[in-house]
Amino acid sequence: MSIDTTPAADAARAGSTALLTDHYELTMLEAALRSGAAHRRSVFEVFARRLPNGRRYGVVAGTGRFLDALECFRFTPADLDRLRSRGIFDADTLEWLAAYRFSGDIWGYAEGDAYFPGSPLLVVESTFAEGVILETLALSILNHDSAIAAAASRMTAAADGRPCIEMGSRRTHEQAAVAAARAAYLAGFDATSNLEAGRSFGVPTAGTAAHAFTLLHDTEREAFQAQVDCLGSGTTLLVDTYDVPQAVELAVDVAGTELGAVRLDSGDLLQQAREVRDQLDALGATQTRIVVTSDLDEYAIAALQAGPVDSYGVGTSLVTGSGAPTAGLVYKLVARENGSGELIGVAKKSQDKLSVGGRKYALRRLGADDVADAELIGIGEPPEVGRVSAGVRTSARDLLVPLVRRGEVVWTGTLGDARARHAASMAELPVQAAQLSRGEPVISTIYQGRQD
Amino acid sequence: MSIDTTPAADAARAGSTALLTDHYELTMLEAALRSGAAHRRSVFEVFARRLPNGRRYGVVAGTGRFLDALECFRFTPADLDRLRSRGIFDADTLEWLAAYRFSGDIWGYAEGDAYFPGSPLLVVESTFAEGVILETLALSILNHDSAIAAAASRMTAAADGRPCIEMGSRRTHEQAAVAAARAAYLAGFDATSNLEAGRSFGVPTAGTAAHAFTLLHDTEREAFQAQVDCLGSGTTLLVDTYDVPQAVELAVDVAGTELGAVRLDSGDLLQQAREVRDQLDALGATQTRIVVTSDLDEYAIAALQAGPVDSYGVGTSLVTGSGAPTAGLVYKLVARENGSGELIGVAKKSQDKLSVGGRKYALRRLGADDVADAELIGIGEPPEVGRVSAGVRTSARDLLVPLVRRGEVVWTGTLGDARARHAASMAELPVQAAQLSRGEPVISTIYQGRQD
Numbered sequence: 066m067s068i069d070t071t072p073a074a075d076a077a078r079a080g081s082t083a084l085l086t087d088h089y090e091l092t093m094l095e096a097a098l099r100s101g102a103a104h105r106r107s108v109f110e111v112f113a114r115r116l117p118n119g120r121r122y123g124v125v126a127g128t129g130r131f132l133d134a135l136e137c138f139r140f141t142p143a144d145l146d147r148l149r150s151r152g153i154f155d156a157d158t159l160e161w162l163a164a165y166r167f168s169g170d171i172w173g174y175a176e177g178d179a180y181f182p183g184s185p186l187l188v189v190e191s192t193f194a195e196g197v198i199l200e201t202l203a204l205s206i207l208n209h210d211s212a213i214a215a216a217a218s219r220m221t222a223a224a225d226g227r228p229c230i231e232m233g234s235r236r237t238h239e240q241a242a243v244a245a246a247r248a249a250y251l252a253g254f255d256a257t258s259n260l261e262a263g264r265s266f267g268v269p270t271a272g273t274a275a276h277a278f279t280l281l282h283d284t285e286r287e288a289f290q291a292q293v294d295c296l297g298s299g300t301t302l303l304v305d306t307y308d309v310p311q312a313v314e315l316a317v318d319v320a321g322t323e324l325g326a327v328r329l330d331s332g333d334l335l336q337q338a339r340e341v342r343d344q345l346d347a348l349g350a351t352q353t354r355i356v357v358t359s360d361l362d363e364y365a366i367a368a369l370q371a372g373p374v375d376s377y378g379v380g381t382s383l384v385t386g387s388g389a390p391t392a393g394l395v396y397k398l399v400a401r402e403n404g405s406g407e408l409i410g411v412a413k414k415s416q417d418k419l420s421v422g423g424r425k426y427a428l429r430r431l432g433a434d435d436v437a438d439a440e441l442i443g444i445g446e447p448p449e450v451g452r453v454s455a456g457v458r459t460s461a462r463d464l465l466v467p468l469v470r471r472g473e474v475v476w477t478g479t480l481g482d483a484r485a486r487h488a489a490s491m492a493e494l495p496v497q498a499a500q501l502s503r504g505e506p507v508i509s510t511i512y513q514g515r516q517d
Numbered sequence: 518m519s520i521d522t523t524p525a526a527d528a529a530r531a532g533s534t535a536l537l538t539d540h541y542e543l544t545m546l547e548a549a550l551r552s553g554a555a556h557r558r559s560v561f562e563v564f565a566r567r568l569p570n571g572r573r574y575g576v577v578a579g580t581g582r583f584l585d586a587l588e589c590f591r592f593t594p595a596d597l598d599r600l601r602s603r604g605i606f607d608a609d610t611l612e613w614l615a616a617y618r619f620s621g622d623i624w625g626y627a628e629g630d631a632y633f634p635g636s637p638l639l640v641v642e643s644t645f646a647e648g649v650i651l652e653t654l655a656l657s658i659l660n661h662d663s664a665i666a667a668a669a670s671r672m673t674a675a676a677d678g679r680p681c682i683e684m685g686s687r688r689t690h691e692q693a694a695v696a697a698a699r700a701a702y703l704a705g706f707d708a709t710s711n712l713e714a715g716r717s718f719g720v721p722t723a724g725t726a727a728h729a730f731t732l733l734h735d736t737e738r739e740a741f742q743a744q745v746d747c748l749g750s751g752t753t754l755l756v757d758t759y760d761v762p763q764a765v766e767l768a769v770d771v772a773g774t775e776l777g778a779v780r781l782d783s784g785d786l787l788q789q790a791r792e793v794r795d796q797l798d799a800l801g802a803t804q805t806r807i808v809v810t811s812d813l814d815e816y817a818i819a820a821l822q823a824g825p826v827d828s829y830g831v832g833t834s835l836v837t838g839s840g841a842p843t844a845g846l847v848y849k850l851v852a853r854e855n856g857s858g859e860l861i862g863v864a865k866k867s868q869d870k871l872s873v874g875g876r877k878y879a880l881r882r883l884g885a886d887d888v889a890d891a892e893l894i895g896i897g898e899p900p901e902v903g904r905v906s907a908g909v910r911t912s913a914r915d916l917l918v919p920l921v922r923r924g925e926v927v928w929t930g931t932l933g934d935a936r937a938r939h940a941a942s943m944a945e946l947p948v949q950a951a952q953l954s955r956g957e958p959v960i961s962t963i964y965q966g967r968q969d
Contacts, residue, residue, distance in 0.1 A: 082691070084712040084713040084715075085691045085692075085694065087710040087724055088724030089724030089726055092725050092726060093726050093727065096743050096746070096747035097743065100739070100743030100746070100747075109729075134691070147716055148712075151715075193733050200687065200729075201687050201691075202691060204688070205686055205688075205689065206691055208687060208688050208689070209690040234657055235539070235653050235657055235660065236843040237690075237842075238657060238661040238690055238693035239537045239586070239653075239657035239658055239661075240692035241690035242537065242653075243537070258539040258653075259539065259540075260537075260539070261536040261537050263599075264536055272544055274545050274548070275652075276849075277545070277561075277849070277850035278545045278548065278549065281549060281557060281645050281850065283855065283856065287552070291549065291554065295544075295607075296544060306865050307865075381845070390689075390838075391833055393833070397728075398729035413728045
């Protein structure tokens with residue numbers, strides 16, 4: 066049978082995520098079904114070997130999207146027909162895929178939490194077959210969303226309470242843009258330009274006008290007047306199309322001193338913000354805010370904190386992860402059943418890609434003043450939580466929460482919960498976490514001995 | 518009315534791309550409808566102010582995807598209900614959006630062609646209203662796909678005929694991965710790991726096994742035997758899970774000298790490739806190929822050209838644009854109707870973001886031996902093509918092709934055509950285009966005087 070590419074077929078399979086998968090997951094599946102090893106109980110983990118780019122911490126994002134995608138991970142008849150028509154996969158494999166429903170357990174870090182090298186962000190326990198084919202989907206979502214959230218988190222830390230707006234949709238893939246808006250909101254951004262992110266995830270949307278709107282009208286006054294007539298004097302007028310001081314004067318003349326904000330999108334933003342503030346104040350528009358945009362990143366924001374800037378619009382740098390467009394997370398088999406039915410740790414022995422075998426626990430140890438001081442990772446039962454050592458009371462927070470039990474999604478956390486979790490996790494980290502300079506992770510990962 | 522988020526509603530609107538749009542496009546639309554300027558005939562252009570990262574050329578990609586997305590750019594009743602429920606946009610605007618069908622003309626560079634700073638990759642001629650709301654969608658698609666294609670093009674140039682396989686799905690957003698596989702194929706890659714790219718775009722897919730497959734089995738021999746039993750001796754065995762020389766010996770022992778290939782995924786790839794080649798040859802497996810993967814980019818490929826490597830698998834670096842994850846394209850109003858019905862050029866006058874006003878022509882001038890020597894861009898009628906100047910015969914190729922006429926997509930180019938266009942355009946560029954070092958664009962963009 067040929068590939069069905071009618072609009073109706075596309076609509077019917079629109080929700081399916083099963084083909085967002087690497088070819089080799091299915092060849093491995095086929096060979097493992099043939100050898101019989103496919104049904105061995107296995108543990109896969111998602112973790113980062115290192116943080117990208119000298120970052121001090123990572124931010125877990127995408128877990129909610131992954132769970133939604135997992136529920137849609139079904140091979141449709143059209144998908145199977147296509148795979149069959151290519152003659153690559155045998156009948157047993159296709160039959161197995163047709164019946165595929167994930168029936169195992171998944172734990173993970175709560176979305177929004179901080180993570181460090183080795184932190185098990187996702188732990189998938191199932192048969193080898195059921196777990197192996199989720200590799201690509203899980204990594205695609207977590208690698209993208211965590212990369213954006215990590216960049217966003219540094220930006221909101223730098224902005225130190227001044228509102229940040231995500232406006233990078235145009236600089237990334239059209240669907241990645243929607244996920245990026247979600248990840249940025251999770252990490253403290255206040256709004257997005259992306260309408261679909263508003264629809265899909267309830268992220269507040271915002272925006273007023275571009276230079277094209279000014280250029281469309283015969284004069285800047287006509288453009289400002291048209292915008293104020295339509296959107297009210299509380300709107301944000303873009304004042305750098307021609308001459309900034311003239312535009313600021315014109316803006317207040319048109320909108321009055323109740324003008325909501327002016328936006329600067331080019332030039333020396335710090336110097337201009339100071340001049341514009343003085344000018345607005347002199348014109349009596351003391352409540353009019355100043356919004357800056359134009360290739361901002363966390364470093365530019367930090368520098369602009371010295372100026373009278375009221376909010377930041379961030380585009381390219383945010384949606385491309387500010388130098389680290391992927392989180393570099395990997396999905397590794399860390400334990401599997403042996404011939405005697407015991408779960409044993411397994412690890413690749415290549416020189417530069419070591420992983421630590423076995424199913425893990427993960428705790429964030431909190432020292433004096435409840436400041437995080439270590440990520441404790443071990444195999445087996447976790448150590449006792451809450452003790453006094455050398456006169457210092459330490460406690461620890463269990464980082465793994467149940468996400469899926471016997472194939473059913475049990476996690477009910479919302480995007481709002483993830484945003485709150487991010488804020489709480491940031492508050493718990495040492496103050497050095499907010500430093501923008503490259504360095505080591507702000508807390509160490511300590512692998513503890515086997516506890517059994 | 519509340520947001521309809523039932524699966525049925527999702528399926529019904531799955532094809533709609535209209536909300537992949539920035540909020541401010543709609544506020545501009547609303548204000549322009551109110552002022553009456555919305556209906557002014559306008560020309561928008563997509564172009565790059567500069568090439569990212571010291572690149573010598575850019576590669577146009579995403580045009581085909583944009584045209585598909587344009588045909589699905591419809592505001593569904595559910596979309597409109599959502600916008601209405603938020604109370605942001607007035608009834609006239611919502612009514613206009615409900616009836617929206619693009620009815621203008623679009624020209625553009627043929628997908629796969631090279632481009633340079635200022636090249637008008639897309640020219641949209643319509644009313645202001647019809648054109649302005651396409652900004653985000655056009656840029657998202659072209660910025661992403663062109664960034665990937667540019668990186669892929671450098672990689673295939675470095676590989677100089679050795680096959681390249683795209684395998685970066687796990688390191689980028691799950692839908693961006695599909696588009697990345699398409700863009701890489703366009704720029705000369707031979708296959709992708711991404712099954713959905715096979716389904717959606719017919720890109721050949723490939724893959725065999727990961728380390729997890731070896732670790733699943735009790736011994737490496739059992740794993741290799743299982744793979745060969747299932748996939749035949751022509752398969753590719755991954756030989757770096759434990760010890761490479763032992764694995765190579767084992768691989769030939771299990772599969773025989775007709776073993777298809779071995780894959781190296783860690784360590785010093787050049788040195789290992791040489792040792793493995795010698796070992797394979799000594800074992801009589803002289804036809805067995807060597808595939809290398811592991812954080813390759815164009816520079817690593819160039820270095821590996823000195824070794825006996827038969828093909829390259831490229832992941833992270835490709836899907837993140839090898840240091841330039843977005844092409845930095847902008848969408849600017851360059852001309853619009855004035856009060857007398859004449860089309861006049863318009864341009865923003867801010868200091869660091871100059872654009873050149875007016876609707877353009879674009880020609881690639883070819884000098885001796887039909888090697889490209891300049892990008893000629895001007896306003897009005899193009900100059901005569903094909904002339905003899907100072908004894909040298911020059912010709913020129915018209916770069917803008919019709920994509921949409923009166924709202925109907927007229928471009929019928931396939932992905933295969935784009936791949937052929939890329940190959941032909943590369944062959945036409947000066948040899949310096951293939952240099953990996955940072956530098957100036959390999960040909961200059963020459964803005965010509967008004968011709969009317």
